[in-house]
Amino acid sequence: MSRLSIDRRRFIGTAAAGTALGLGGGFGAWPSLAAGPDILTKPIPKSAERIPAIGMGTWITFNVGEDKKLRDARTDVLAKFFELGGGMIDSSPMYGSAEEVVGYGLDKLGRTDGLFSATKVWTPSTDHGRGQIDDSFRLWGVKTIDLFQVHNLLNWEDHLQTLRAEKSAGRIRYIGITTSHGMRHGGMEKIMQTEDIDFVQLTYNAVDRNAEARLLPLAAERGIAVICNRPYRRSSLIDHVQSHPLPPWAADAGAGNWPEFLLKFIISHPAVTCAIPATSKVEHMTENMNAMRGQMPDQKMRQRMAEYVGDL
Secondary structure, eight states: OOOOSOOGGGGOSOOOOOOOOBTTBOOSOOOOOOSSSOOOEEEOTTTOOEEESBOEEOTTTTOOTTOHHHHHHHHHHHHHHHHTTOOEEEOOGGGTTHHHHHHHHHHHHTOOTTOEEEEEEOOSOHHHHHHHHHHHHHHHTOSOEEEEEEGGGTTHHHHHHHHHHHHHTTSEEEEEEEOOTTOSHHHHHHHHHHSOOSEEEEEOSSSOOGGGTTHHHHHHHHTOEEEEEOTTTTTHHHHHHTTSOOOGGGGGGTOSSHHHHHHHHHHTSTTOOEEOOOOSOHHHHHHHHHTTSSOOOOHHHHHHHHHHHHHO
16 A cells, blocks of 8 residues: 555644743744644644644554564554554664564554654664665655654764755655754754754653753754654653642643643643654553643743642
């Protein structure tokens, strides 16, 4: 079956309003949604194409090897992801069998009309990087990969050159760079200032907010889309907050549970394009995807949310 990169018709009509300033700088409009079935989508600045504000990571959760039972269970997670309006799936050669398991699930589902595929090149060798790129196409089972990123800035100069050639050839639609755990922000900032890239991926959540100081304002200024990894600090943040009561005012932020609370904090930032929580459970996928629906917090509410989580 032919696999489409993205069905743009699914994502028309969820726009933002307001002119409040973001934490750490001015970013223009804050997202706003009426309660209802609509999902929050965000524009990719370089093209204005819109993608759902919640995607899916695959680190650890999709690294299940050849185990068919586990592969089928992950396919159920993928099915729920697409059912609830999901788009971006992020992976990497670093993640063991994750790319292969994603490809298995996509093939078994037989439909990827909402897929926004995102993966990475991760090797110090330029030649090996070209091989990794070809491997990703084979493992995913797609003819076009929407986003290819240089993982953790490793050999980024050469890999960006390779990715630009692939983009010119039409095999890749967007290119970017990644980091995580608050590392390499200085290097990322320099690349953002000097290179023509479409995306950056970094760690940002209600506790890890270093990106607010320079990287998020710079992304807005340079028209670079932002993917936020580790929204739950893998699982340590969500496990910690769930041992405490949700604040009574959480409903004013549109949050009915802790996953919605933490994810809405991230995706309501005007410079953020997409957050990519990872899960191996269908019920957790439902919680994650519901964070795209309903009311979104404004600047004042986001500050209150961050302070509340920080005090726990």
